[in-house]
Amino acid sequence: MPMLKxxxxxxxxxxxxxxxxxxxxxxxxxxxxxxxxxxxRDGNQSLVDPMDGDQKWRMFRMLAELGYKEIEVSFPSASxxxxxxxxxxxxxxxxxxxxVWLQVLSPCREDFxxxxxxxxxxxxxxxxxxxxxxxxxxxxxxxxxxxxQSLELAVKCTKxxxxxxxxxxxxxxxxxAYEFSPETFSDTRLDFAxxxxxxxxxxxxxxxxxxxxxxxxxxVEMSTPNVYADQIExxxxxxxxREKICISLHPHNDRGCAIAAAELAQMAGADRVEGCLxxxxxxxxxxxxxxxxxxxxxxxxxxxxxxxxITKVIDTVEDCTxxxxxxxxxxxxQLVVCAFSGSHQDAIKKGFKVRDxxxxxxxxxxxxxxxxxxxxxxxxxxxAVIRVNSQSGKGGVAWVIxxxxxxxxxxxxQIAFSKVVQKHADELSRELKPHEIQRLxxxxxxxxxxxxxxxxxYEFSTxxxxxxxxxxxxxxVTPRRTFAGIISMDGREHSIKGIGNGPISSLADALKxxxxxxxxxxxxxxxxxxxxxxxxxxxxxxLIRTQEGxxxxxxxxxxxxxxxxxxxxxxxxxxxxxxxxxxxxxxxxQRKEHLEAPRSSLASEIKxxxxxxxxxxxxxxx
Ligand SMILES: CC(=O)SCCNC(=O)CCNC(=O)[C@H](O)C(C)(C)COP(=O)(O)OP(=O)(O)OC[C@H]1O[C@@H](n2cnc3c(N)ncnc32)[C@H](O)[C@@H]1OP(=O)(O)O
Ligand SMILES: CC(C)C(=O)C(=O)O
Numbered sequence: 362m363p364m365l366k367x368x369x370x371x372x373x374x375x376x377x378x379x380x381x382x383x384x385x386x387x388x389x390x391x392x393x394x395x396x397x398x399x400x401x402r403d404g405n406q407s408l409v410d411p412m413d414g415d416q417k418w419r420m421f422r423m424l425a426e427l428g429y430k431e432i433e434v435s436f437p438s439a440s441x442x443x444x445x446x447x448x449x450x451x452x453x454x455x456x457x458x459x460x461v462w463l464q465v466l467s468p469c470r471e472d473f474x475x476x477x478x479x480x481x482x483x484x485x486x487x488x489x490x491x492x493x494x495x496x497x498x499x500x501x502x503x504x505x506x507x508x509x510q511s512l513e514l515a516v517k518c519t520k521x522x523x524x525x526x527x528x529x530x531x532x533x534x535x536x537x538a539y540e541f542s543p544e545t546f547s548d549t550r551l552d553f554a555x556x557x558x559x560x561x562x563x564x565x566x567x568x569x570x571x572x573x574x575x576x577x578x579x580x581v582e583m584s585t586p587n588v589y590a591d592q593i594e595x596x597x598x599x600x601x602x603r604e605k606i607c608i609s610l611h612p613h614n615d616r617g618c619a620i621a622a623a624e625l626a627q628m629a630g631a632d633r634v635e636g637c638l639x640x641x642x643x644x645x646x647x648x649x650x651x652x653x654x655x656x657x658x659x660x661x662x663x664x665x666x667x668x669x670x671i672t673k674v675i676d677t678v679e680d681c682t683x684x685x686x687x688x689x690x691x692x693x694x695q696l697v698v699c700a701f702s703g704s705h706q707d708a709i710k711k712g713f714k715v716r717d718x719x720x721x722x723x724x725x726x727x728x729x730x731x732x733x734x735x736x737x738x739x740x741x742x743x744x745a746v747i748r749v750n751s752q753s754g755k756g757g758v759a760w761v762i763x764x765x766x767x768x769x770x771x772x773x774x775q776i777a778f779s780k781v782v783q784k785h786a787d788e789l790s791r792e793l794k795p796h797e798i799q800r801l802x803x804x805x806x807x808x809x810x811x812x813x814x815x816x817x818x819y820e821f822s823t824x825x826x827x828x829x830x831x832x833x834x835x836x837x838v839t840p841r842r843t844f845a846g847i848i849s850m851d852g853r854e855h856s857i858k859g860i861g862n863g864p865i866s867s868l869a870d871a872l873k874x875x876x877x878x879x880x881x882x883x884x885x886x887x888x889x890x891x892x893x894x895x896x897x898x899x900x901x902x903x904l905i906r907t908q909e910g911x912x913x914x915x916x917x918x919x920x921x922x923x924x925x926x927x928x929x930x931x932x933x934x935x936x937x938x939x940x941x942x943x944x945x946x947x948x949x950x951q952r953k954e955h956l957e958a959p960r961s962s963l964a965s966e967i968k969x970x971x972x973x974x975x976x977x978x979x980x981x982x983x
Pocket of ligand 1: 403406436438439440467468469470492493494503504544580643
């Protein structure tokens with residue numbers, strides 16, 4: 362059967378609230394509401410396997426640690442597990458922080474109310490929560506009650522609670538509060554919702570210092586969130602003695618708008634929100650308390666709950682509910698602080714660089730492309746932010762290398778290496794983990810293994826008598842440097858010699874004698890680490906002519922404690938790539954008449970002029 366062509370025959374649109382002078386659209390949320398976690402009640406009652414006592418215990422401890430001050434811990438009349446868990450909390454010294462209220466739920470049935478209150482005997486702070494459905498649909502279908510009969514039952518039960526709690530001389534050690542939920546408020550005639558709550562209020566007689574809680578649930582979310590906000594504003598305006606009332610929200614997520622409903626309804630005047638971590642609860646769940654809190658946080662409002670170790674929260678919730686947190690759940694999901702695609706990675710990487718360069722501290726103003734929240738604020742490491750697959754670009758790859766090896770790759774090298782990564786990711790058809798990208802880089806640029814051409818030993822000598830610098834007169838001469846060293850080419854050692862203005866150019870000159878004509882285009886270096894452990898990282902870009910007559914660039918990377926030696930390693934890395942780009946070409950490439958010296962013949966003469974070289978390297982390409 363296809364879906365109905367005209368669903369209007371079966372489903373009616375939700376009637377709007379007539380509130381032409383509604384005020385809430387002009388309001389903003391400037392402080393956190395009172396929170397009530399119902400993870401252990403609404404969240405629990407909707408699990409395939411409800412939590413056992415120990416799981417509830419763990420969850421309670423975590424909720425208290427997170428900062429929740431009102432926690433609905435059970436439906437004590439439902440099961441022995443719930444009753445016993447409640448008693449365990451009450452009876453275990455120190456289990457419940459002094460400022461935390463335990464809340465318990467009961468239907469409007471006398472025996473259940475008595476059992477519920479019995480479960481709280483001896484508690485420091487207790488909220489007794491009664492519910493009774495008030496909508497026409499529920500009264501007719503579930504209870505067979507008129508509005509007046511519902512009102513009478515609600516009042517009778519409220520009076521019973523009162524007599525067993527705040528009016529009970531034997532229960533004065535406990536600070537009692539009372540919550541009444543006209544269940545299915547969202548589908549209840551608003552004037553009746555107000556009338557029944559007025560009657561309950563009169564029966565309870567709240568005070569300003571201990572207000573009654575009217576919890577107005579969207580038991581089933583049936584309308585757009587603005588309608589819920591209208592309903593709340595209408596109720597807030599209609600109820601008397603507003604100062605003796607705490608208006609609480611309990612939005613469910615049937616239409617996927619629970620967050621919006623909770624936020625708009627706070628703008629409409631609500632003081633308190635009931636929900637569950639990561640939106641557990643009946644059907645599509647209760648409103649997600651994590652999202653609500655972090656939405657406030659990212660607007661600069663302290664939510665009064667702390668998700669600085671969100672991974673621990675997720676672990677506990679998953680363990681207790683046996684339901685995984687969706688990878689795309691707002692804030693908490695594994696994938697929400699990750700970027701795979703190139704343009705996102707590029708923007709994020711640039712964002713972090715701008716932040717670093719500006720020296721913005723941990724609590725400095727946050728403005729970063731694609732990331733509404735600093736992942737570090739919820740205990741996420743930056744490593745997890747950028748992940749690499751075949752959709753990724755150079756920025757993401759460079760980020761991983763920077764985090765893994767502390768190397769700040771020049772743009773050209775980013776482009777070159779990202780091609781290597783992309784090819785690999787394409788071949789594997791999956792994400793590449795940071796350690797795989799690191800290994801690819803180390804292999805590609807021979808960080809841990811010798812390249813085809815590698816440095817065995819070398820020395821430099823300087824001739825200051827030649828080459829006057831143009832325009833500087835005869836006294837100012839640019840010293841000429843001679844490189845003399847031994848290199849290994851595909852396992853065979855060769856001694857070579859060359860002259861240039863600095864270490865790079867003199868080695869490049871020396872390489873000509875073995876047929877390697879290196880056209881050094883770019884040179885970048887930076888320090889890695891600090892103090893005694895500092896190393897130099899050097900990147901050499903060289904232009905090569907392809908066999909087809911085109912031009913390509915190759916990169917060499919050198920890392921060494923000695924800056925000059927780092928640059929020589931990088932030159933030889935680029936030279937190796939050059940010869941490798943001509944498959945089948947044996948080394949040496951052109952001239953066979955160069956020296957093939959046994960290493961010992963030169964090694965005894967070698968003395969490295971480190972200071973001169975470092976200076977030359979620091980000055981760039983010569
Ligand atoms: C919207 C919410 O989430 S409300 C909370 C819902 N949570 C739960 O139901 C979890 C715990 N519940 C239970 O363990 C059981 O349902 C119990 C112990 C409460 C009741 O069990 P039973 O007595 O076997 O009743 P059962 O569950 O079959 O039916 C519910 C009965 O309570 C009545 N009822 C439902 N809600 C209420 C209420 N708020 N106040 C008074 N009676 C109510 C129903 O009309 C029905 O009455 P009926 O038997 O006269 O037709
Ligand atoms: C008991 C009430 C508050 C409830 O869970 C609901 O209406 O969803």
